Amino acid sequence: MDNPFEKALALIEQAAQIxxxxxxxxxxxxxxxxxxxxxxxxxxMDDGSTKIFxxxxxxxxxxxxxxxxxxxxxxxxxxxxxxxxALLMTLKCAVAGIPMGGGKGGISLEPEKLSKAExxxxxxxxxxxxxxxxxxxxxxxxxxxxxxxxxxxxxxDEYMKLTGEKTGATFTGKPIxxxxxxxxxxxxxxxxxxxxxxxxxxxxxPGKCRIAIQGFGNVGANAAEIFSKHGHxxxxxxxxxxxxxxxGGLDIKELLxxxxxxxxxxxxxxxxNITNEELLALxxxxxxxxxxxxxxxxxxxxxxxxxxxxxxxxxxxxxxADEILQKKNIPVIPDILANSGGVTVSYFEWQQNLxxxxxxxxxxxxxxxxxxxxxxKDVLAKSREWKTTLRMGAIILALERIxxxx
Ligand code: GLU
Numbered sequence: 043m044d045n046p047f048e049k050a051l052a053l054i055e056q057a058a059q060i061x062x063x064x065x066x067x068x069x070x071x072x073x074x075x076x077x078x079x080x081x082x083x084x085x086x087m088d089d090g091s092t093k094i095f096x097x098x099x100x101x102x103x104x105x106x107x108x109x110x111x112x113x114x115x116x117x118x119x120x121x122x123x124x125x126x127x128a129l130l131m132t133l134k135c136a137v138a139g140i141p142m143g144g145g146k147g148g149i150s151l152e153p154e155k156l157s158k159a160e161x162x163x164x165x166x167x168x169x170x171x172x173x174x175x176x177x178x179x180x181x182x183x184x185x186x187x188x189x190x191x192x193x194x195x196x197x198x199d200e201y202m203k204l205t206g207e208k209t210g211a212t213f214t215g216k217p218i219x220x221x222x223x224x225x226x227x228x229x230x231x232x233x234x235x236x237x238x239x240x241x242x243x244x245x246x247x248p249g250k251c252r253i254a255i256q257g258f259g260n261v262g263a264n265a266a267e268i269f270s271k272h273g274h275x276x277x278x279x280x281x282x283x284x285x286x287x288x289x290g291g292l293d294i295k296e297l298l299x300x301x302x303x304x305x306x307x308x309x310x311x312x313x314x315n316i317t318n319e320e321l322l323a324l325x326x327x328x329x330x331x332x333x334x335x336x337x338x339x340x341x342x343x344x345x346x347x348x349x350x351x352x353x354x355x356x357x358x359x360x361x362x363a364d365e366i367l368q369k370k371n372i373p374v375i376p377d378i379l380a381n382s383g384g385v386t387v388s389y390f391e392w393q394q395n396l397x398x399x400x401x402x403x404x405x406x407x408x409x410x411x412x413x414x415x416x417x418x419k420d421v422l423a424k425s426r427e428w429k430t431t432l433r434m435g436a437i438i439l440a441l442e443r444i445x446x447x448x
Contacts, residue, residue, distance in 0.1 A: 112186025233383010
C-alpha cells in the first residue's frame with residue numbers, strides 16, 4: 043500500500059470505525075474527489091523551443107464552500123500526490139472552521155531550471171487551461187511549495203484578463219499591491235505558533251522550548267523567526283541540502299542572510315553542520331517538520347527524541363511512524379490543525395477582495411489567533427470525546443462538519 047492516496051483513505055476509514063456516523067454512503071462519497079484534472083501546458087522556452095509540462099488540479103469537495111488549496115511546483119508532483127493533498131485540504135478547511143472546500147494543484151517541473159520568463163509563461167498556461175473551473179465562487183488556488191506571491195499575481199492577472207473578473211478573489215497569497223492580505227506570508231508559521239501556545243502547557247512542555255525545524259522555506263523560516271522572537275531556542279534547522287545545529291540557539295536573521303549569500307545553510311558561523319536525518323533525531327522539546335510529506339517514517343520514527351511533534355508540512359508523518367510515535371508517547375499536533383493558519387489568512391484575503399476592503403496586520407493577526415485557538419480547542423475536545431489521538435480527533439471533527447454540510 044505505497045500509494046499516498048490509499049494511505050490517506052485509510053485514515054478516514056479509521057475515523058469511520060471510531061464514529062460509525064461517518065461510514066456508509068458518506069464514506070463512499072469522501073473516498074472520491076469531485077474532479078481530478080490533468081492538463082498539458084505547452085510552453086515557449088527562451089531558446090524558441092516548445093516544452094510540454096504536465097499540470098494538475100484536483101477539486102476534492104466543495105460541500106463547505108469553494109474548492110481551496112495551493113498549487114505546487116515540483117519535479118515529483120503527480121496526480122496521486124495532488125489528490126492526497128486535496129483531501130487533506132478538505133479536512134483542513136473544515137478543522138479551521140472556514141467556509142471553504144478542498145482542492146490542490148501542481149505542475150511537474152524543476153523551478154530552478156526555468157528562467158523567470160519561462161516560469162511566468164507556464165504559470166499563465168496553467169490558468170488558461172483551467173480558467174473554466176476556477177473563480178471566487180468555484181475554486182480559489184494559493185501558493186504551496188515553490189510557488190510565490192509573484193506567481194499568484196501572474197496567475198490572477200491571467201484569470202482576470204481572460205474572464206473579466208473584477209474582484210481579484212480567484213487566487214490568494216497575492217502580493218499586497220495586487221490585493222494580497224497583510225500577514226499572509228507569515229500566516230502558516232504564525233498559525234503554527236498559536237497552535238503550539240494552545241497545547242504547550244497541556245503537553246507539559248517548558249516555558250522556553252528547544253526547537254528543531256526541518257525545512258527553511260516560507261513556512262520553516264517564518265516559524266523559526268517567530269519561535270525565537272518569543273524566547274524559544276531554535277537549536278537546529280535544515281533544508282533539502284542539510285542543516286545546522288547550535289545548542290545555544292541559532293540567530294535566525296543572520297542565518298537567513300548567510301543562506302542568501304552562501305546558497306546553503308552549511309558553514310554558518312558558530313554552528314555545526316548536520317544531516318536531515320540527524321536533525322530528526324535531535325534531543326529537543328518540539329520537532330517541527332516544515333517541508334515535505336513522509337519525512338518521519340517507519341525507518342527513523344524510533345530515533346525521534348523530541349517531546350512533541352508540530353506538523354507544519356502537509357503529511358510529514360507516515361502512518362507507520364505515527365504508530366511508533368504514539369507508542370513512544372510523543373504527541374503529534376497534526377498538519378490539518380497546525381498548518382491551517384495559511385489557508386485561514388487566505389480565506390481572509392478572499393473575504394477582503396470580495397468586500398473591497400484591506401484589513402490591518404493587527405486585525406488579521408487577531409482574527410487568525412481566534413480561529414487557531416478555537417480550532418485547537420475543538421480538536422482537543424474531539425480527541426477526548428472519542429479517546430483517540432489529536433490527529434484522529436481532528437479528522438473526526440472535520441468529517442463531522444463536512445457531513446453536516448452535505
Ligand atoms: N498551500 C497551503 C496549504 O497547504 C495554503 C493553501 C491556501 O491558502 O489555500 O495549506
